[in-house]
Amino acid sequence: MAHKMKDATKKASKSARPSSGILDTQALADKIRKNALKKKQEQAAAPALEPPIAPSVVLEDKVVDASAETAIQSFAEFDLIPEILESIQAMKFTKPTPIQAESIPHALAGKDIIGLAQTGSGKTAAFAIPILQALWHAKTPYFSLVLAPTRELAFQIKETFDALGSSMGLRSVCIVGGMDMMDQARDLMRKPHVIVATPGRITDHLEHTKGFSLKNLKYLVMDEADRLLDMDFGPALDKILKVIPVERTSYLFSATMTNKIAKLQRASLKNPVRVAVSNKYQTADNLVQSMMLVSDGYKNTFLVHLLNEFMGKSIIVFTRTVANSERTAILTRLLGFSSVPLNGQLSQTQRLGALNKFKSGKANILIATDVAARGLDIPSVDVVINYDIPTDSKAYIHRVGRTARAGKSGKSISLVTQYDLELYLRIESVLGKKLPKDPSPSKQVLNTLHVHVDRAVAEAIRQMKDIHERRGNRNHRDNHDREER
Numbered sequence: 001m002a003h004k005m006k007d008a009t010k011k012a013s014k015s016a017r018p019s020s021g022i023l024d025t026q027a028l029a030d031k032i033r034k035n036a037l038k039k040k041q042e043q044a045a046a047p048a049l050e051p052p053i054a055p056s057v058v059l060e061d062k063v064v065d066a067s068a069e070t071a072i073q074s075f076a077e078f079d080l081i082p083e084i085l086e087s088i089q090a091m092k093f094t095k096p097t098p099i100q101a102e103s104i105p106h107a108l109a110g111k112d113i114i115g116l117a118q119t120g121s122g123k124t125a126a127f128a129i130p131i132l133q134a135l136w137h138a139k140t141p142y143f144s145l146v147l148a149p150t151r152e153l154a155f156q157i158k159e160t161f162d163a164l165g166s167s168m169g170l171r172s173v174c175i176v177g178g179m180d181m182m183d184q185a186r187d188l189m190r191k192p193h194v195i196v197a198t199p200g201r202i203t204d205h206l207e208h209t210k211g212f213s214l215k216n217l218k219y220l221v222m223d224e225a226d227r228l229l230d231m232d233f234g235p236a237l238d239k240i241l242k243v244i245p246v247e248r249t250s251y252l253f254s255a256t257m258t259n260k261i262a263k264l265q266r267a268s269l270k271n272p273v274r275v276a277v278s279n280k281y282q283t284a285d286n287l288v289q290s291m292m293l294v295s296d297g298y299k300n301t302f303l304v305h306l307l308n309e310f311m312g313k314s315i316i317v318f319t320r321t322v323a324n325s326e327r328t329a330i331l332t333r334l335l336g337f338s339s340v341p342l343n344g345q346l347s348q349t350q351r352l353g354a355l356n357k358f359k360s361g362k363a364n365i366l367i368a369t370d371v372a373a374r375g376l377d378i379p380s381v382d383v384v385i386n387y388d389i390p391t392d393s394k395a396y397i398h399r400v401g402r403t404a405r406a407g408k409s410g411k412s413i414s415l416v417t418q419y420d421l422e423l424y425l426r427i428e429s430v431l432g433k434k435l436p437k438d439p440s441p442s443k444q445v446l447n448t449l450h451v452h453v454d455r456a457v458a459e460a461i462r463q464m465k466d467i468h469e470r471r472g473n474r475n476h477r478d479n480h481d482r483e484e485r
């Protein structure tokens with residue numbers, strides 16, 4: 001986003017130049033100032049990179065299938081200390097996952113690693129196990145720094161470290177934004193072995209917390225490095241790279257190998273081994289996936305706009321809650337569409353009834369929650385609309401898999417509000433690609449539609465209330481707004 005803004009500013013300043021080719025004094029002064037500033041910035045940026053090192057050569061390049069059987073059948077084959085094996089057993093990991101089987105031996109041999117693997121592949125343990133094994137022998141504070149792009153991921157990583165290090169007296173901290181700086185400073189003073197952090201907050205501590213330094217760091221991990229770079233953490237990463245030793249081991253984990261990763265790899269890894277786990281969660285090639293950015297109050301309007309666009313096609317609209325499924329079904333019917341709800345609040349007979357209506361073509365729109373859709377034989381449809389973004393990335397794959405089956409083409413569109421961005425980025429990271437953004441309808445179309453839709457929404461809510469009062473279902477409200485997972 002920031003890059004785009006920079007480009008836009010560049011373009012704007014280009015077009016502001018006099019076309020005659022003769023610069024006036026103001027423009028000349030601006031130009032000189034700009035050049036001086038640019039030079040200064042370049043000079044300031046130069047030491048951010050470590051002392052020049054030869055471009056890294058990937059020593060070995062292995063791509064393993066995530067679902068393939070690995071040669072390594074047990075963690076005992078890695079020659080780990082008993083404390084770690086004990087924790088692995090307690091965590092009920094019976095055998096290494098492919099990314100673990102392929103990367104741990106190289107990591108234990110002291111190599112830098114580039115791991116191309118998604119969340120869910122077991123990548124956290126793939127980097128945590130060799131770090132803990134090395135820590136057992138060294139037992140020094142501030143031994144490892146793990147950088148993650150989001151707070152949630154940072155907490156998850158810390159949990160994995162704590163579980164794997166439970167028998168060896170591991171001290172770890174999670175240093176992320178939104179938490180008290182003083183508390184964190186106190187935690188850092190307790191000399192933890194492993195720090196899991198988001199880049200901005202750990203940079204704050206490096207700059208402001210007296211007595212805290214990473215000059216003895218031995219292991220640096222960048223998890224979801226593609227996202228770390230996507231989210232413009234670049235300046236913070238540069239600051240961190242500047243204050244940690246060049247002599248260290250680095251692990252870089254990423255869902256995809258992008259150009260940015262290639263650059264980062266050159267800056268911070270030495271002769272790494274690259275291990276890639278092929279994407280287990282692939283969507284069909286004939287599926288066209290896209291997203292639409294929607295402001296929260298306009299979600300129904302966008303939905304109705306899309307239903308108009310895809311008039312006559314078979315469509316599944318996925319919602320997260322029973323209430324959304326019911327209300328959206330009523331709303332769309334009020335607006336003249338032929339739709340049926342499918343959710344966990346319906347009895348099995350009702351669900352099958354709804355499904356038959358959809359299958360027979362009496363209704364061309366099915367408004368379903370994930371739970372209701374799972375395990376049912378729903379035919380392939382033309383379009384899948386994610387009215388609500390699923391909280392679980394696998395559910396996304398499952399949903400869009402309802403279209404583009406058996407070689408037929410299909411389309412999926414996700415309505416993404418400002419509140420869904422975090423979830424949505426996680427889905428893109430699992431997919432290993434960015435989805436194109438569909439253009440929004442014009443403001444005029446949207447506003448005209450919005451008036452009608454808003455009125456219908458109010459009526460749908462009123463009808464839902466009536467239905468529930470008639471049903472007099474005491475438990476209904478409790479279960480109603482809960483997510484169906």
Ligand code: AMP
Nearest residue numbers: 093095096097119120121122123124125
């Ligand atoms: P991650 O990709 O690190 O987010 O891990 C995904 C999930 O897989 C986590 O719940 C881990 O606890 C679990 N996991 C990691 N390694 C193994 C393993 N070898 N066997 C079974 N589960 C594992």
